[in-house]
Amino acid sequence: MEGDRRIQFILMGTAVAIFVFSYSLGYFIGKEAGFEEAKQKFDIEKQKLLKTIAALSPVSQPRVENKVVVVDNTKEKTEHSVAEEKVKKEISQEKKKIVEEKKKELASTSTKQEKKSTVKLKSKETTREIKEKGYYLQVGVFKNKTNAIKLASQLKEKGFNSKTLFYDKYTVVTVGYFDSKEKALSVQKLLKNIGYKSILKRRK
Structure with a gap:
């Protein structure tokens, strides 16, 4: 920038000097050739001077600054x-x-399977129990419930597993159940020995 200014000052000084010189020249020439002719020559010299100054004067151009743009990808990353x-x-x-x-x-599936297995096992055990304990002794059939209850109590006192089954029109007294026919016959014999008659029956 300082170099450009110096050149401009030098050119301006040169232009002033040429202008003064031209004016002086015109003045002297004007005396001899006339004022109008001197004026025309002065205008021509002036135009040449302006063209020379324009040609010599450096055009001030804006300085282009090269800016380096740094893209910060840290935030994006x-x-x-x-x-x-x-x-x-x-x-x-x-x-x-x-x-x-x-x-x-x-x-859940395992629990359901275990429950099913347990139910099946219990069902099998119950069926087996029914099959094994499939005999009983019928000791008496009574229309009067009181007599049936009395007989069942007597048999219990003597150590027999007696039961009272109530139906609509009669009541049945039984002893048992037994898991084998042999056991049922053995108990039937004991009952007979103490005066109780019984009938061997099989559970349906």
Whole structure:
């Protein structure tokens, strides 16, 4: 910038000097050739001078500053990393949720299977028990409930497993149940020895 200004000052000084010189020249020439002719020559010299100054004067051009733009990708990378971590976390939580649901389903299925197995086992045991204890002794049939209850009490006092079965029109007194026919016959013999008659029956 300082160099450009110096050149401008030099050119301006040169132009002033040429202008003074031209004016003086015109003045002297004017005396000899006339004022009008001198004026025309002066205008021509003036135009040449202006063209010379324009040609020599450097055009002031704006200085172009080369700015280096630094793009900060740190924030973008950070946001991308946060979003990626969030997605990974959501996927991990979803996987855990699916695993937990599968565990619950398996546990529920296992519990149901255990319950079914238990029910089947109990059912089998009950059926087996009924089959094994399929005999009993009918000691008496009474229309009067009081007599039936009295007989059942007597048999219990003597150590027999007596029961009273109530029906619409009669009441039955039994002893048993027995898991084999031999046991039922053995008890029937004991009852006979103490004066009680009985009939061997099989459970239906």
